[in-house]
Amino acid sequence: MDRTRFPVDEWSLIESELRRDDLGAVETLFAVGNGYFGMRGNFDEGRDSHMDGTFVNGFHETWSIRHAEEAYGFARVGQTIVNVPDAKIIRLYVDDEPFVPFEADITEYRRALDLKTGVLTRELVWRTPSGKHVRIRSRRMVSFVERHLGVIDYEVTVLDAHASVLISSQMLNRQDATDEYRAKPLSGDEDFDPRKAESLTERVLIPQLSRERGGRYLLGYRAANSRMTVAAGMDHRFETLDEWEQSAHLDQDHAKQVYRIRATPGTTARLTKTVTYHSSRGVPTRELADRCDRTLDRAAEAGAVQLFADQAAWLADFWERSDVRIGGAPDIQQATRWNLFQLAQASVRTDGGGIAAKGVSGSGYGGHYFWDAEIYALPFFSYTTPDVARNALRFRLGMLPAARERAAELNQRGALFPWRTINGLESSAYYAASTAQYHIDADIAHALMQYVNATGDLDFVARGAIDILVETARMWADLGFWRGNGVRGFHIHGVTGPDEYTTVVNDNLYTNVMAKANLQAAVDMCDRLLRDDPDAYARMALRVDLDTAELAEWRDAAQAMHIPYDEGLGVHPQDAQFLERELWDLDNTPDDKRPLLLHYHPLVIYRFQVLKQADVVLALWLQGHEFTAEEKRRDFEYYDALTTGDSTLSAVVQSIVAAEVGYAHLAIDYFTSAIYVDLANLHRNTADGIHVASTGGVWSALTNGFGGMRDRDGQLDFDPRLPEAWTELAFSIALRGSRLRVTLTREAIAFEIASGEAVTVSVRGSAVVVMPGQPVSVPLAHQGVVIEGTPASADIAGQRRPDGSVITASIPAPLVGEEPE
């Protein structure tokens, strides 16, 4: 990160000079949103941009997937998030000269995203071609309080001359505007990246409504195929002491309110613009327009001052619950808070919707929901703002019918959740790295149990969420099978684990371990429900057609679940055949061949021991009780050297497990790369949107990695690993209605009840009871074992097995290794 351009500030992301570099990435960094809708950090005045994007969570278009080669059960319906009308445009002309930020002569400049107030501010002075100086100040926010509201405050002051000033506030349908159209590259073109969204080539937003009244404009549309509806509105309040006049323009794709001001020196003209979005699966746009009116009416009543104040108040609450304080590292403190703020922007007002991989900050991955939400984002919410986690889980529950149908299509009982989706249907056409990731079922069950453990919210389970546990357990019991020959036990074949550099394998360790937990959780929760609420159990059993024989089957399958282990190497194979693969020579793979997925055919990658992301290591974290400390260390060492980190889901997990097993330097290295994934655009695709999973993982790395926190069935234990360079690490944990403040220093870990009842936790296995008003400090003799150095891939590539044979490596270098006798 360029610290001259982006100076350190613990509560803001500040840009101190205007540069065209990384246009798309910077748009993402300065995006504002609330989980329901988001506006990218384009300049108000438009022009140069990577993507002028505004996104409403879940508002998408569908299209028929045309497989180049079709097969039974392949995904049929593509889903792509739509760029809804851009309501944030405010163009400025002084003496008919347009203000074009990247071309203008700018004498002062500062842009900042203030994490405490939730407002993006830009202040600059423009020297016009005729030598006049114009101060422009704008503030922009998407409200966390009013789900459908955004506010823009735009001030213009000609400092040293009279001038004719024109402010043109606009709303524009960019999705279908021809000047915004970018053709999808033909497959023959080299410039492909499967991580981007599919471009839509037909008109998407069919105009339904456009109206203007008293400076308020509304545009309404229906998406051509998905039939979803959206309405966007903007309203204006204009103030100046100078003379001015206004005019209006409206057509189906464009609305424009223009102010002409005869500006006198030093007099400020201020435009307050409120914008709103309402969307639905099919409600007529008339009705949505009425909702827009109500939002804008309420905003007008409150006024800008109040709206900005409400935003700051909301964030004060948020930080009280969610802040992680890091002593002795202001740069890391800043990056950490920026990451946590992104979690809020991606999630807090999704309400009934899902948490998309890019939040509402970009169109990457088509606006889809993945298991990123459950495994990476929800831990943060379950332990700080459980209502958000509950909403996200209810959203998954709503997808259960589609998941049941998908399971049937895949010839399984129960439910199979889609790997990527907006509307509940599997949308990935490349099944080997998507539908085959059956583990998503277990991930959802895991997140549900984590939420229940953190909150004690059994009511949520009893009132329907248990169906998720039942139908996922049912799927596992049906998918797996009993083997009597060779390796006995319960086996799961033909699945893909989290790591996408091997696909469709047998007995993927992560999948088996997580499925085991899923089966056991279903049995446990059914038992518990039967005991606590026999009526609710009876209704559930009827609803999902469950009998006790099936529960017994799940219990047996969980107990007998095969966990592959290689005695020779002393590691858990990622899958049954993983250790039989050749080793990829990562040390000799040049940077311009990374990430591997963009430079090698899947068939080539699949043939090697090389990982896109943590797989076994993720299991070591999530199901740590299944492994001994020694096993964790050996597994971490083996896989760390094979992991490219081509996925941003990887570094945070590696950081957590590195901290646990003792690779303290690696832990901080991985953590640092995780917090800068977007801030430093480390994966070169921040332009497509924030990596929300990584931002969630940052919180987990802080609390689970350095804080050493683990939750086993609701029992929290802390085995801390404070990094050497830090003086302190402090955070809050919401636990069954209480809030526990945790402060870790080198000498001790302290607990305090911030609100609620007493809480019992443990430190390195010793119970600690924390009573309200009675802080407890537990002395720490150490911060865990520390292993010097790193597990180098070179060591493993040359590693000898117990029989003395050498493991070979041969890509991209020519074949080497043992010669035949």
Add this chain to the structure above:
Amino acid sequence: MDRTRFPVDEWSLIESELRRDDLGAVETLFAVGNGYFGMRGNFDEGRDSHMDGTFVNGFHETWSIRHAEEAYGFARVGQTIVNVPDAKIIRLYVDDEPFVPFEADITEYRRALDLKTGVLTRELVWRTPSGKHVRIRSRRMVSFVERHLGVIDYEVTVLDAHASVLISSQMLNRQDATDEYRAKPLSGDEDFDPRKAESLTERVLIPQLSRERGGRYLLGYRAANSRMTVAAGMDHRFETLDEWEQSAHLDQDHAKQVYRIRATPGTTARLTKTVTYHSSRGVPTRELADRCDRTLDRAAEAGAVQLFADQAAWLADFWERSDVRIGGAPDIQQATRWNLFQLAQASVRTDGGGIAAKGVSGSGYGGHYFWDAEIYALPFFSYTTPDVARNALRFRLGMLPAARERAAELNQRGALFPWRTINGLESSAYYAASTAQYHIDADIAHALMQYVNATGDLDFVARGAIDILVETARMWADLGFWRGNGVRGFHIHGVTGPDEYTTVVNDNLYTNVMAKANLQAAVDMCDRLLRDDPDAYARMALRVDLDTAELAEWRDAAQAMHIPYDEGLGVHPQDAQFLERELWDLDNTPDDKRPLLLHYHPLVIYRFQVLKQADVVLALWLQGHEFTAEEKRRDFEYYDALTTGDSTLSAVVQSIVAAEVGYAHLAIDYFTSAIYVDLANLHRNTADGIHVASTGGVWSALTNGFGGMRDRDGQLDFDPRLPEAWTELAFSIALRGSRLRVTLTREAIAFEIASGEAVTVSVRGSAVVVMPGQPVSVPLAHQGVVIEGTPASADIAGQRRPDGSVITASIPAPLVGEEPE
């Protein structure tokens, strides 16, 4: 086969009554072609048809494949054979009433494809609505002698009245005619079948030329994307004693020559129509039109009588070389000859082109070339008409540059031939069942060696074909790797074998066995060339950058090639993990769930021990010397029970190995289903064209299966298995310039030199020298061991391994099997 409709005739396929059933399949059965171009068996008069198709081998359109999810190295260019202008149309009107075959009142009817004369004849009497009787006789052929020529002879006789007769001879661009357009079903539709051709939705044939002169018409086009050019022509000669007049019509997509006749009772009007096609990769259509003129000029000079006579003479030669005589089974004799005739129709005049999976009889598989040609069709030609095999191998040699590029794209040295292609580029978008079939390299090398062994044509090898052996061996040496741990030796991972119901596996037995032979053949031929022709060797070594160290590497890899074997079951696993899969319960899979590929997601199928087609069993045939008799029997028994036969490549192979190991009844059952694949439309997709691979396999089943013939490095051995119901099996084998006539009876196998020098063969290991003019008869004590019964899948599903454990089966029935303790 409905023997009332299609009566037995040893030299014809006869249809004795007109029926609308299986319209598409019957069009295929009565298609005529010569390998260069073909016309489907639509009626001259047009109207009702499944597909009015005319195909020129290799004349295709290209299109950019749009992957629903893109990845590096995925196929980019789709290729689809084009329906060239239909020149066979002759419409008939009597008193302005159109003759519409399927609606007309037909009092006599007979259609026959005469395998001796190579002519499709139709004779019928039509009772017009006004009660007049009209005899219509048509003959149609595509010349084997004149590659670009087709002849149609059309006679009309009003038997019992005066009438106004109108004969309208037409040529029509159906590819782009809107009335022929069929939209590709959206992927959401259920009616998909990956075995069909991709529909082209844009205009394909861009008109370049249309002209008429003296009743001769020419139409010329350029394909929009591929830039290939084609010209089609038709010429007419009309004779009648009645009064008549003619008129002409021409536009860019349609040509029409109309004859109006004042017909008198009993007077025959005869139209002789010659048609021609010329195509090229890019020669201007003007030039192609000139070639059409020359073909039509020559045809006019010769006259129809001579052209039909030439065709019969060519076929007399063909049958002399190629006939397989079966004593005691006229129905099988007929079906056999029809199959062999199809081989001629698909292949003999491809000249520089490839042999497509459907020949020129339909658009199935998009007109693509597969390994079907090398493994299934070429054996017939190598041993009966070697020039055709040589042409096909030269065609592959021409694709070597593209195969080199593809190998590089897949990160391999050497060459990787595409699984499906027309222009040399991989055209399959589903790599798991296509690009991953690396075995195609070994298949091509195998066919080349077979041709060389049969012909002794080392000159072909020396003059360039050796490059195929070198570049394929190089690919194998680079793809495989040495393993020191676990199972030592040379291993090949991440490939798909012939069987498409398991994909991307390690150490596929077929692949490893064939790669071994490929490596060894390359070494042997290099050694031989170095010895015989050092200069040619030196040029080759320079051309392909070969040194002796590389040869040593190939020899070592071949010797150490890992051949998986399971001691417990005593069988060769299809791949390293095959025996760890669950068993599919085929006995309880209903017919309406077959073929499996149309009713189960690949992920489901891949999880089970279930085969689309012979895989290990194919290796048992092609590389029989690698296996003991006992191994062959056990492998056959194991895999036979797991094989669905959903691919038509399967039955012929199963027949051959069933005969060898002693399952005589199975051998004849599989053979019977193979010869009737198309005749009885057993796979319900004969409408898309002939299954050429199966027709070739029929010849192999007769000679290799029942004849017991094997060729080991040019040494022929016979271990016969005459089916019980047959009295005799006789065929000819071309061997290094000689032709050997083989006659197998129950008591003896007799050899006779039909032409050429003396030949040495062996019978069950004992050498037999056959001198010209001195037939030899070798007495046979038996026809091999005979095993009663069949290897039932039920037995295997319940089979116990040596440790007593049961192998389970669970699809589509619920999970059963061993319960946990």
